[in-house]
Amino acid sequence: MTGFVDKWDELIDWKKRWASEGNFFIEQLKARGVEKVLDVATGTGFHSVRLIEDGFETVSADGSAEMLAKAFANGQTYGGHILRVVQADWRYLNRDVHGTYDAIICLGNSFTHLFSERDRRKALAEFYAMLKHDGVLILDQRNYDALLDGQYGNSHTYYYCGDEVSAEPDHVDEGLARFRYQFPDNSQYYLNMFPLRKNYVRRLMREVGFQRVDTYGDFQETYQADEPDFFIHIAEKS
Ligand code: SAM
Numbered sequence: 001m002t003g004f005v006d007k008w009d010e011l012i013d014w015k016k017r018w019a020s021e022g023n024f025f026i027e028q029l030k031a032r033g034v035e036k037v038l039d040v041a042t043g044t045g046f047h048s049v050r051l052i053e054d055g056f057e058t059v060s061a062d063g064s065a066e067m068l069a070k071a072f073a074n075g076q077t078y079g080g081h082i083l084r085v086v087q088a089d090w091r092y093l094n095r096d097v098h099g100t101y102d103a104i105i106c107l108g109n110s111f112t113h114l115f116s117e118r119d120r121r122k123a124l125a126e127f128y129a130m131l132k133h134d135g136v137l138i139l140d141q142r143n144y145d146a147l148l149d150g151q152y153g154n155s156h157t158y159y160y161c162g163d164e165v166s167a168e169p170d171h172v173d174e175g176l177a178r179f180r181y182q183f184p185d186n187s188q189y190y191l192n193m194f195p196l197r198k199n200y201v202r203r204l205m206r207e208v209g210f211q212r213v214d215t216y217g218d219f220q221e222t223y224q225a226d227e228p229d230f231f232i233h234i235a236e237k238s
Contacts, residue, residue, distance in 0.1 A: 004181065004189040009044050009070070011161045011184075014078060018050060024216070025105065025138050026054050028234060032136055034102040040090055040127065041110035045071030045083060051105075052081045061088045061097055090114075090123035093130060100132045106139040109230070111201070112177075112193040124208040128237065137210065137235040140218070144195035146227040147172050158229060198231050210235035 025047075029037065035057055039048045042060040044067060051058040052075070060083045062068050068085040075083040088096035090106075104127050114120045127137050146152050147169055158167040164184050171178040177195040182188050202213045213235045217228030 003187075004191070005044065005067070005070070007183050007187070007189075008165070009074075011164055012046075013161070014046060014049070014074075016161075017046065024218070024232065025107065026050070028136075028138060029056065029103055030054075032102070034136070036099075036101050037103045037105060038097065038101040038130060039105050039107075040088075040093065041106045041108060042071045042083075042085065043067050043108060043110070045074040047105055047107050048083055049075055049078050049081060052083070053079055059084050059086060059097065059099075059101075061086045061093070063087065063089045090126060091119055093123075093126040097130065099130075100135070101130055102132055102135055104131060104135070104137045106137070109140060109142045109193070111139055111141055112144075112196055115194050117204075120204055121208060124204055128208050128210065131237050134236075134238045136237070137205070138232065139201070139205075139235070140230055140232045141196050141198070141201060142177075142193075143198070143217075143228055143231055144172075144177060145197055147177065148174065148195055148197070151227055201231075201233060205233065205235045209237070211238055212236040 037051050037056045037058050039051065039058060039060045042048050042062040045060065048058055048060040048071060060071055065087050068087060072083050072085055075081040086097050114123060166182045167179045169177060170180040170190060172195060174195065177193045179191050180188055181191065198215060202215060205213045213233055216232045218230040218232055
């Protein structure tokens with residue numbers, strides 16, 4: 001995983017990634033008057049730095065100390081920002097992160113890393129508890145429905161960083177989606193993910209207490225137009 005992350009970060013030009021992701025989630029936050037944001041899936045810091053650049057008061061959490069170290073360094077590289085980082089597992093978030101937030105973001109297809117329903121429910125309940133009474137959770141995920149239902153066949157290739165990195169499903173069933181990532185130097189990495197169905201995630205969000213869940217399709221990384229490659233869920237607490 002470390003090798004994968006380093007290669008990924010080497011190739012990705014953050015300014016280009018910002019441009020390709022657009023302003024969707026930033027606009028959603030601004031429209032709600034959000035000031036204080038908890039990024040629960042900081043990774044190497046891409047979304048946290050973007051939030052800080054846009055003037056949000058941001059706390060950057062991740063379960064991996066190694067990722068947070070990279071994020072901290074990236075914050076300094078991109079704009080000289082000092083990230084406020086906290087190591088915390090989503091399932092015990094309230095234990096390690098303090099305060100309440102106007103918004104929580106969990107982006108970059110991160111929620112797919114939880115493999116048990118119990119953990120998914122616990123994590124969402126922790127997110128819910130850390131939000132203010134009118135807070136919002138923004139969580140994105142790959143469109144696994146299209147893969148599971150065969151709309152992409154098994155040959156759909158996702159491209160990142162221009163055409164430099166490709167990701168192809170290696171194995172997909174209701175309990176596991178394994179992707180093969182290919183880098184320009186021909187090295188390959190396999191990542192296991194849980195194939196979240198869109199309506200399943202929406203249901204879990206409602207069941208932990210979110211009153212309203214809107215889901216948007218995101219076509220940005222696709223080369224074909226029928227089905228979005230990503231969904232973005234916006235879950236409101238009141
Ligand atoms: N948002 C960033 C981006 O898009 O570049 C990073 C996303 S990265 C794919 C997912 C991150 O989620 C990883 O850094 C991983 O350590 C973190 N993560 C996965 N499971 C977690 C958990 N249970 N608690 C806390 N962090 C977790």
